[in-house]
């Protein structure tokens with residue numbers, strides 16, 4: 105044992121791979137249920153009248169969003185951090201007892217918080233702020249988990265052998281700092297037990313309830329500054345961190361232009377924070393803020409495409425790899441969807457377009473071409489790349505992976521095309537009026553027209569879920585597949601038939 | 602000239618300025634292959650490609666750690 109060479113230690117990475125998969129299944133299953141509830145309202149009662157409270161759309165929706173964002177995506181971010189971080193800093197977690205312990209505490213506390221979130225949201229305990237539904241005791245838990253992760257990140261950076269920080273590390277640091285700032289400010293709240301009403305009563309409501317420190321327009325502003333940047337620092341920045349590592353590594357190609365990656369990084373950091381105003385167009389926030397939100401959203405195309413084009417060009421001269429490897433297909437389609445949704449978003453942020461798009465299904469379509477096509481694909485690709493290396497076995501089945509790729513791609517396409525048509529139809533119908541200004545349609549008219557598209561979306565989502573289950577199965581079987589030699593792991597991941 | 606006209610000229614000038622600044626920066630990045638410290642940025646890609654524990658770091662933090 106004495107002379108055993110030092111190795112990277114993937115214990116924590118494996119733990120988070122597990123939660124990525126489990127919470128992915130849970131979150132997406134709930135998503136599919138929601139989709140069918142919108143198409144067929146009877147599904148709200150799928151466990152009977154008695155349990156309707158727990159199965160209706162409004163109770164399940166925040167469970168879907170929080171499970172996929174803070175469960176699936178965040179676990180993926182943590183799993184890849186505990187893998188990529190060690191490798192590009194060239195230092196093993198095994199070298200520091202402290203960092204290993206922090207990592208384990210990080211994981212187990214995270215699980216406790218996840219459990220608390222699931223129970224409380226099912227019970228209907230919520231602050232009613234989108235993506236910030238957790239009540240104050242859970243918020244405190246979230247902050248603790250986050251700080252522990254941060255200590256791990258900076259601790260590992262502190263003992264590194266590589267002097268410069270690889271571009272992915274910059275993105276992980278930005279994720280840490282960005283979310284820390286956003287989460288704290290948006291969740292400023294006062295437990296109701298501390299308050300006294302105008303009539304002099306105190307100890308109002310249950311102990312875990314709270315009221316936000318902001319109200320009205322201010323609340324809206326802080327909320328969407330948070331909400332949009334949660335997209336930025338949860339769905340974009342860490343996913344870019346992943347692709348900057350995994351695509352070059354899997355393809356064996358150096359990043360097309362390292363300098364462009366730096367330029368895009370700073371561009372993204374400066375511009376993203378100002379774009380949140382686009383969620384509040386035509387609302388009560390000051391007009392100049394709305395205009396600023398629109399303008400910064402359009403400028404965002406530049407840094408976003410900077411990263412995405414850099415990724416596509418990394419494959420220059422090596423496009424046969426895209427045809428040959430389903431793993432690279434996932435990443436290339438991922439960056440294509442990234443380009444696509446970062447063009448779509450700015451278009452929706454233009455005021456005149458937003459007048460049609462706001463509150464419609466087009467927004468939901470936009471969200472999901474980003475999260476399904478970009479976030480989901482990239483996280484699955486990262487786990488596929490990691491699996492042979494952390495388990496020292498080849499990926500169980502290449503053909504299963506290829507089949508999964510096509511099934512999910514079809515699912516995504518069905519999802520966003522149906523939502524585009526539904527959204528624009530909806531937007532046009534809401535606005536249509538006759539020569540006297542009377543509305544041409546009532547709400548129920550739109551519902552009737554949209555029904556087929558909702559069904560198509562449900563089917564698309566189901567296909568995506570099926571693909572995700574194939575992914576889970578493939579990773580599960582990988583744990584008992586053919587063992588591989590060290591040298592087989594240089595670039596392209598080894599895969600069984 | 603009314604305010605709207607001034608705004609329009611200002612907007613146009615700002616756009617031109619930002620475009621020039623951006624392309625100027627990109628031009629700078631590509632013509633000066635190395636930065637002031639003489640480091641070729643593109644070599645940093647190797648931090649991902651050569652990331653085994655016994656690969657040599659692109660720029661080692663200190664020499665003593667290299668020999669475990």
Ligand code: HEM
Nearest residue numbers: 132135136138139169172467468471475479480565568569
């Ligand atoms: C099987 C795949 C999925 C299906 C079928 C699905 C379905 C849905 C449905 C039906 C809604 C509610 C839309 C509405 O209120 O009209 C929704 C909202 C949302 N979903 Fe998903 N979803 C899936 C996967 C994901 C994933 C993987 C993510 C993120 C990683 C995600 C993020 C979101 C977000 C952020 C919203 C809120 C959108 C908004 O408020 O505009 N979904 N999803």
